[in-house]
Amino acid sequence: MERLQRKERVAAIVKILSDNPNKVISLGYFSELFSAARSTLSEDIAIVKRVIETLESGRIETLAGASGGVKYIPGMAKRAEEEFLQELCSMLKNPERIIPGGFLYMNDIIYSPEISSKIGTILAGYFIDRNPDYVLTVETKGIPIAIMTARALNVPLIIVRRDSKVTEGSTVSINYVSGSSKRIQTMSLSKRSVKKGSRCIFVDDFMKAGGTAAGIIDLMKEFDSTVVGIGVLVEGEAPVKKLVQNYVSLMRLESVNEEKGEVIIYPSNIGVVR
Amino acid sequence: MERLQRKERVAAIVKILSDNPNKVISLGYFSELFSAARSTLSEDIAIVKRVIETLESGRIETLAGASGGVKYIPGMAKRAEEEFLQELCSMLKNPERIIPGGFLYMNDIIYSPEISSKIGTILAGYFIDRNPDYVLTVETKGIPIAIMTARALNVPLIIVRRDSKVTEGSTVSINYVSGSSKRIQTMSLSKRSVKKGSRCIFVDDFMKAGGTAAGIIDLMKEFDSTVVGIGVLVEGEAPVKKLVQNYVSLMRLESVNEEKGEVIIYPSNIGVVR
Structure with a gap:
């Protein structure tokens, strides 16, 4: 995939999480997909978290550790x-x-x-x-x-x-x-x-x-x-x-x-x- | 809604469009939701378009005119x-x-x-x-x-x-x-x-x-x-x-x-x- 800027990467992460409700997606997956460092992705995901909270359309959970990753839990205010x-x-x-x-x-x-x-x-x-x-x-x-x-x-x-x-x-x-x-x-x-x-x-x-x-x-x-x-x-x-x-x-x-x-x-x- | 930065707004637009497949969402709606000018939103949507194309998960169509707006058509490569x-x-x-x-x-x-x-x-x-x-x-x-x-x-x-x-x-x-x-x-x-x-x-x-x-x-x-x-x-x-x-x-x-x-x-x- 071509190199994305942060604003594009954040949007892409939202799309992928939103299409896969309640499924853990590993940071490794995103890291490979976007050719981005894990530290960069952690910052991206903090932004994603804020966006989902602002929209009141569920929540983002991050799971630490080797099997860690991020998942989107759909919800409504x-x-x-x-x-x-x-x-x-x-x-x-x-x-x-x-x-x-x-x-x-x-x-x-x-x-x-x-x-x-x-x-x-x-x-x-x-x-x-x-x-x-x-x-x-x-x-x-x-x-x-x-x-x-x-x-x-x-x-x-x-x-x-x-x-x-x-x-x-x-x-x-x-x-x-x-x-x-x-x-x-x-x-x-x-x-x-x-x-x-x-x-x-x-x-x-x-x-x-x-x-x-x-x-x-x-x-x-x-x-x-x-x-x-x-x-x-x-x-x-x-x-x-x-x-x-x-x-x-x-x-x-x-x-x-x-x-x-x-x-x-x-x-x-x-x-x-x- | 609190004022969002571009990277957040773009992600929010992706979420809203993705939750409403094949539905026209007016620029006016986004403009009000984000307290953002239409010209700003047009730039946002150009980014959204690029993200969806890069992910190969459908396409974004923009409709001009008074009844205009933007819609997301789900798809797969x-x-x-x-x-x-x-x-x-x-x-x-x-x-x-x-x-x-x-x-x-x-x-x-x-x-x-x-x-x-x-x-x-x-x-x-x-x-x-x-x-x-x-x-x-x-x-x-x-x-x-x-x-x-x-x-x-x-x-x-x-x-x-x-x-x-x-x-x-x-x-x-x-x-x-x-x-x-x-x-x-x-x-x-x-x-x-x-x-x-x-x-x-x-x-x-x-x-x-x-x-x-x-x-x-x-x-x-x-x-x-x-x-x-x-x-x-x-x-x-x-x-x-x-x-x-x-x-x-x-x-x-x-x-x-x-x-x-x-x-x-x-x-x-x-x-x-x-």
Whole structure:
């Protein structure tokens, strides 16, 4: 690579770190790439650190020692997170989103790459300290936010299927009772997808009673693995008693009133906003 | 925001553009954010352009005029793309991936955020000039690469379901014949998900005969919309005659020999690599 000036090198380091969230990049790598001394790079990285802090878009960690290097942990300022969730709530309160049966149409939001990547960054922030090995989700609607969470955490995504598929080899299947409809459902996962003794984060778009999350906890036991965190975009207000404890939800859906055309939803960690 | 020096500002601009692929950010926005004159910012952006070009990770476009601004189009050098696909082929050739029935286990690859985001960048590069409004996929396995393609293109993702779901409101369903098994299958899409007259890119993980892609073309006709591009990660060698023309595949799977434990797969645009 042609010789870069500091201003260019700093920008290049930001690009590389930003493209590789939560991954340690060694100083040696940068040193070779830019033909620059480690001492020069340490100064560069101090600047990178300041830039990321100023933008409030996460943090830079430097790791000392032979295996040392630098990594970028994506993040969002608390205030920006709240504004973003308020904005999502405003969008979701549109009465045109009400679907007969009291459901809320959310696909355009949860399938938007711009929105789902922000959701992924926020959810990852809650779980990064739990050192997960995987992000798990159940097909279908939770997949976009789950892969974005996995991306921010730099861990593989695992998609649990509703049926076992021939293309996945031998599978482990469990039956579970959905918490709200009390129907028996099946979920199935390829045997080779999860290593024994893994720590998993379960991510989904919606939680009602938590039956699916409880099912995932059981399924992971079959893999001698543990669910160390549960994160959902929206939780339903009812039933108040969920089948799982210790989950993170970003928004709480209080009610969908088809007759009045009224949706009450608010960010989970702050007061009611109608 | 506190006053930044050029080296910091350039890095901050790279971060913002990189987080917002294919989105025009106005000079006015940067000017306000950094309390910097437009002339200063134009010089900053010339540096940003050089950095992205040097890293060979896409390009920066500047748009003149009142609605002007700057956008970052993610990309990968042709050589890096070839190396990446060669590496995927090496991984996929591992005989342990062979699943009874002649299938190949790919989930760990297509669900990896690091790999799927690169695949998304590559596929987006083939379709960006077609000005798509959406990226479409059919549940389930294609979703991670499809959302990453949508992210690079900065357009919404649309997920076609195998069954119609109550949470999606009224749907349009079509029956189609899968090209390889000749079975009749159904696909279904929420009526409100696609605007009339849209241009869509269909993305999937695997194409055998192309029946699903042909079904998607028919489904889009019901929405008065057009499929302007088809991109798949892997295409099967057989059948040679596909049900669709004009698709992009990144790799071609020639054969999976269960007895010999041999997988022959190679990047689509270059010679056979065994």
